[in-house]
Amino acid sequence: MMMVASIFKYQPMGLHGWGIHDAFALAPRSCTNFEMFFSMRFASCNTRHHKLHGLHASISHASVFHPTSLSLSHHLSSKKLLSTQLAILKITCIPEWCSAISGCSDFVCFIAEAESTLILIRHGESLWNEKNLFTGCCDVPLTKRGVEEAIEAGKRISYIPVDIIFTSVLIRAQMTAMLAMTQHHQKKVPIIIHNESEQATTWTQVYSEKTIEQSIPVVTAWQLNERMYGELQGLNKQETAERYGKEKVHEWRRSFDIPPPKGESLEMCSQRAVAYFKDFIEPQLKSGKHVMIAAHGNSLRSIIMYLDRLTSQEVTNLELSTGIPLLYIFKEGKFISRGSPVGPTEAGVYAYTQSLAVYRQELDENV
Amino acid sequence: MAAELYYQAIGTLQSHSHLNNFDHHQKRYNNVVTLVARDFVSSNGLSIRRSNRSGQRSCSVIRSLASQTSVVDPVLSPSRSNAGDTYKKSNEAALILIRHGESLWNEKNLFTGCVDVPLSKKGIDEAIEAGKRISSIPIDVIFTSALIRAQMTAMLAMTQHRRGKVPIIMHNESEQSRSWSQVFSEDTKKQSIPVIPSWQLNERMYGELQGLNKQETADRYGKEQVHEWRRSYDTPPPNGESLEMCAERAVAYFRDQIEPQLLSGKNVMISAHGNSLRSIIMYLDKLTSQEVISLELSTGIPMLYIFKEGRFIRRGSPVAPSEAGVYAYTRRLALYKQKLDDMFQ
Numbered sequence: 001m002m003m004v005a006s007i008f009k010y011q012p013m014g015l016h017g018w019g020i021h022d023a024f025a026l027a028p029r030s031c032t033n034f035e036m037f038f039s040m041r042f043a044s045c046n047t048r049h050h051k052l053h054g055l056h057a058s059i060s061h062a063s064v065f066h067p068t069s070l071s072l073s074h075h076l077s078s079k080k081l082l083s084t085q086l087a088i089l090k091i092t093c094i095p096e097w098c099s100a101i102s103g104c105s106d107f108v109c110f111i112a113e114a115e116s117t118l119i120l121i122r123h124g125e126s127l128w129n130e131k132n133l134f135t136g137c138c139d140v141p142l143t144k145r146g147v148e149e150a151i152e153a154g155k156r157i158s159y160i161p162v163d164i165i166f167t168s169v170l171i172r173a174q175m176t177a178m179l180a181m182t183q184h185h186q187k188k189v190p191i192i193i194h195n196e197s198e199q200a201t202t203w204t205q206v207y208s209e210k211t212i213e214q215s216i217p218v219v220t221a222w223q224l225n226e227r228m229y230g231e232l233q234g235l236n237k238q239e240t241a242e243r244y245g246k247e248k249v250h251e252w253r254r255s256f257d258i259p260p261p262k263g264e265s266l267e268m269c270s271q272r273a274v275a276y277f278k279d280f281i282e283p284q285l286k287s288g289k290h291v292m293i294a295a296h297g298n299s300l301r302s303i304i305m306y307l308d309r310l311t312s313q314e315v316t317n318l319e320l321s322t323g324i325p326l327l328y329i330f331k332e333g334k335f336i337s338r339g340s341p342v343g344p345t346e347a348g349v350y351a352y353t354q355s356l357a358v359y360r361q362e363l364d365e366n367v
Numbered sequence: 368m369a370a371e372l373y374y375q376a377i378g379t380l381q382s383h384s385h386l387n388n389f390d391h392h393q394k395r396y397n398n399v400v401t402l403v404a405r406d407f408v409s410s411n412g413l414s415i416r417r418s419n420r421s422g423q424r425s426c427s428v429i430r431s432l433a434s435q436t437s438v439v440d441p442v443l444s445p446s447r448s449n450a451g452d453t454y455k456k457s458n459e460a461a462l463i464l465i466r467h468g469e470s471l472w473n474e475k476n477l478f479t480g481c482v483d484v485p486l487s488k489k490g491i492d493e494a495i496e497a498g499k500r501i502s503s504i505p506i507d508v509i510f511t512s513a514l515i516r517a518q519m520t521a522m523l524a525m526t527q528h529r530r531g532k533v534p535i536i537m538h539n540e541s542e543q544s545r546s547w548s549q550v551f552s553e554d555t556k557k558q559s560i561p562v563i564p565s566w567q568l569n570e571r572m573y574g575e576l577q578g579l580n581k582q583e584t585a586d587r588y589g590k591e592q593v594h595e596w597r598r599s600y601d602t603p604p605p606n607g608e609s610l611e612m613c614a615e616r617a618v619a620y621f622r623d624q625i626e627p628q629l630l631s632g633k634n635v636m637i638s639a640h641g642n643s644l645r646s647i648i649m650y651l652d653k654l655t656s657q658e659v660i661s662l663e664l665s666t667g668i669p670m671l672y673i674f675k676e677g678r679f680i681r682r683g684s685p686v687a688p689s690e691a692g693v694y695a696y697t698r699r700l701a702l703y704k705q706k707l708d709d710m711f712q
Contacts, residue, residue, distance in 0.1 A: 127533040133555060137547040139536035139562075141522035147491075169544070171536055175519055178485035189471040192483035192515055196540060200513075200566070202606075203481040206578035211477060218483075222544065234550035 115331040115355060116285045118307075119157055119292040120300050123176040124149025124323040133236050136229030136263065139170050149323030150176040154183030156340070157325050159360040161290040164217050165190055166281055168224040168295050176323070177218065177294035185363040192218045223276035226296035230263025256312040266316065270302035277303050285330040307335040329353060459675040459699055460629040461504055462651075463636040464644050467520040468493025468667040477580050480573030480607065483514050490516065491523060493667030498524030500684070501669050503704040507633040508561050509534055510625055512568040512640060520667070521562065521638035529707045536562045567620035570640035574607020600656040610660070614646035621647050629674040651679040673697055 124146035128135040142150065157180065165181075167173045174192070181190050194200040206212050232240055232252070240249050252260040259265040273295075284291050293303070297320055305315040307328060320326070327338040468490035472479045486494065501524065509525075511517045518536070525534050533555075538544040550556055576584055576596070584593050596604045603609040617639075628635050637647070641664055649659040651672060664670075671682040 131533070133552075138550055139538060139548055141525070141534055141536075144526045147523065147526065169538070171518060171522060174515060175522065178515060178519060179491065181485070182488045182491065189475070190485055192485075194483060194513070203566075203569070203572045204483060204577075206482055207575045208477075208578040208580075208583060210583075211578035211580075222547075225547070228547045231551045233548075234552035234555035236552075236555075239552060239554075 114288060115329055115353060116288050117160055117290045117356070118281075118285060118328040118330055118335070119160060119162065119290075120303065120320075120326040120328070121150075121153050121157075121176060121180060121292065121294045122297055122300050122320045122322050122324075123172045123294065124153075126172045128234075131236070133234055134229045134232040134240065136227060136233040137170065137225050138233050140172060142172050142175055146172065146323075147175070147179060150179035151183060153323045153325050154180030157292070157327075158183050158185045159363055160327065160356065161186070161359050162188075162216060162292045163289040164219065164284055165292045165294065166219050166221060166224060167293070168226070168299065169220050169222045170225055170296070173224070173294045173296060174218075174220065177292065180294070180325075181216070186366075188214050188216045190216045190218045192220065219280075221276055221280070223272045224293065224295040224299045227266060227269035227298035228264045229260055231261040232263065254316055256316055266298060266302070267312070269298045270305060270315075273299040273302040274306045277306060286333075308337060458632065459673060459697060460632055461506075461634040461700065462629060462672040462674055462679070463501055463504060463506065463634075464647065464670045464672070465497050465501075465520060465524060465636065465638045466641055466644050466664045466666050466668075467516045467638065468497075470516045472578075475580070477578055478573045478576040478584065480571060480577040481514065481569050482577050484516060486516050486519055490520070490667075494520040494523035495527060497667045497669050498527030501636070501671075502527050502529045503707050504671065504700065505530070505634040505703050506532075506560060506636045508563070508628055509636045509638065510568060511562060511564050511638045512570070512643065513564050513566045514569055514640070517568070517638045517640060518562075518564060521636065524638070524669075525560075529711065532558050532560045534560045534562045536564065563624075565620060565624070567616045568637065568639040568643045571610060571613035571642035572608045573604055575605040576607065598660060600660055610642060610646070611656070613642045614649060614659075617643040617646040618650045621650060630677075652681060 123142065125143045126135060126140045126146055127143050128138070128140045129146075130143050153176070162181070162184065165177050167177050178190060191206070194204045206215070232249075235243070237249075251258055252263075255265065257265045257267040259268060281291055281293065293300070295303075300320055301315055301318050304310065304318065304320075304326075305312075310318065321340075324340050326340055329336045329338055467486065469487045470479060470484045470490055471487050472482070472484045474487045474489070497520070506525075506528065509521055511521050522534060535548075535550070538548045550559070576593075579587070581593075595602055596607075599609070601609045601611040603612060625635055625637065637644070639647075644664055645659055645662050648654065648662065648664075648670075649656075654662065665684075668684050670684055673680045673682055
């Protein structure tokens with residue numbers, strides 16, 4: 001732990017609300033078109049826990065993206081040290097959890113869990129879904145029904161902790177996430193991170209620590225986009241069958257590795273989506289952050305293929321419901337599928353882990 | 368009338384960041400889509416040189432994908448309208464301005480500026496309500512800021528529009544985003560409304576006040592100073608924009624990118640923010656800086672202007688979709704509404 005403290009310096013808030021660091025080029029599988037990533041420096045959220053004052057939240061957040069942090073975690077030989085470190089990191093991120101703990105011993109037992117939640121939401125109906133057109137990466141918004149589905153999804157996850165949100169760059173996924181979060185019981189505010197340019201970075205800075213504590217960063221990434229459908233984009237099924245022949249179309253839709261003209265195969269989509277997940281999302285989970293991903297049928301299937309270790313045959317048959325969130329628990333490096341949260345009033349998923357049950361109770365008490 | 372229009376596939380629009388006013392402006396953040404006309408066609412004898420305006424720009428004709436939709440749109444096609452004012456001849460276009468509704472920081476009373484905060488439940492309802500009010504007004508192209516609250520407002524509003532065309536957000540951040548978002552069906556393109564996000568329509572950037580609440584700000588800087596920043600025209604908060612600076616980039620964008628659309632007969636909707644819209648209204652209504660400071664725009668209540676013969680005529684706010692209200696203002700709008708009514712009978 002002292003090792004941890006000496007490597008990471010606390011970054012004062014001052015003018016840098018949400019700083020932007022150098023391009024995150026750590027992982028060997030970094031995607032080529034990757035733009036600048038960022039390091040989020042949140043203000044200390046542990047004002048109530050003076051014992052932990054030396055290890056600020058900034059460490060836990062920044063460490064995920066700092067080159068040194070990854071090498072540190074790779075060098076950790078002691079499993080115990082790792083889990084304690086993760087636990088400490090988790091504590092500094094989640095003040096709501098801390099307040100439920102009175103005694104020190106309870107504290108230790110509680111944090112030994114080191115588990116985080118992962119929510120996957122596939123967006124609901126888009127205007128082209130309604131018209132039965134192949135959408136792919138065309139940026140088409142939600143229908144009224146899609147809007148309702150998003151709100152409904154939000155109600156189902158309204159008691160599950162969310163520290164950071166990842167979406168694609170397409171509006172239907174972003175809207176789904178933003179609409180869902182209006183239903184969440186905790187009062188943090190999602191804020192979309194902008195790092196397209198120097199100006200975007202400076203112009204979107206936040207200057208209040210307290211406000212930052214109450215924020216949930218939303219990271220947009222093209223790697224989570226829907227599978228790119230090439231020359232099928234905008235065509236309806238009839239047009240497509242006429243243009244290319246029914247069997248060909250069936251092959252593109254059902255195969256794993258055959259792309260439509262100028263498009264991506266499911267395999268290609270998986271490659272960039274899973275790489276992004278491993279490089280950027282998994283580290284968050286490892287550090288104890290609770291993650292929500294709002295994305296698309298194919299990009300989510302690809303991720304599930306990785307989480308559940310599916311074969312390519314299994315993944316081509318996998319159909320994800322729209323607007324119904326899927327829950328995974330990430331614990332000790334493994335992903336445990338927990339199905340779909342049913343309704344906010346049902347005990348259901350909250351019985352799966354003690355942490356979730358405690359979190360929910362906290363929220364109820366705060367209201 | 369058969370104006371021959373050359374268009375490019377959606378998604379392959381060329382973007383050029385040659386807005387000379389903005390030195391700090393970087394290409395990657397430029398969501399301004401300057402569409403370069405390969406074949407200039409004018410439906411009403413427009414000159415493409417506007418040397419008295421944005422001086423250094425040589426080509427300021429804007430071609431949009433919507434251009435072909437306006438020609439073939441059955442609702443607006445002159446062959447179906449009565450003799451007299453056809454869509455083309457009247458050279459009239461509708462301009463709708465919508466200020467987004469309540470955001471999550473509005474709710475908490477924090478200065479938002481350019482921080483990208485989404486809508487609250489109330490803001491969502493306001494957007495849908497605004498959409499109902501404009502559900503019978505023609506829209507060919509939509510401009511929004513780069514912030515989600517304005518984009519969501521536009522997309523939610525359009526779910527209520529009766530014409531049934533599909534808004535599609537234009538992406539030109541990179542070569543890949545352009546090629547990946549291409550549409551390959553003519554019919555589909557005709558039924559699309561391009562949505563162009565631009566940072567120039569963003570809210571006024573509030574610098575070091577962003578994220579602070581009014582109390583914190585008064586504590587940090589003193590009440591009079593804060594009052595001055597909020598109410599003056601040309602005094603910016605630390606590291607922020609004054610209303611004047613905001614107006615400069617918003618109005619320049621309007622003149623360069625939006626007005627040409629109106630001139631070519633396109634019906635435009637702008638979904639943006641308090642200060643960027645005020646700035647534009649200052650230009651449309653020729654207000655003084657004193658007048659613009661006092662101008663307050665309601666959230667979620669759209670404002671309608673008719674652009675005709677180079678002038679902007681304010682038409683207030685469309686009341687409710689069932690009321691005659693704004694549709695009585697121009698014959699063309701009344702005809703459009705009639706056609707929609709017929710379509711849905």
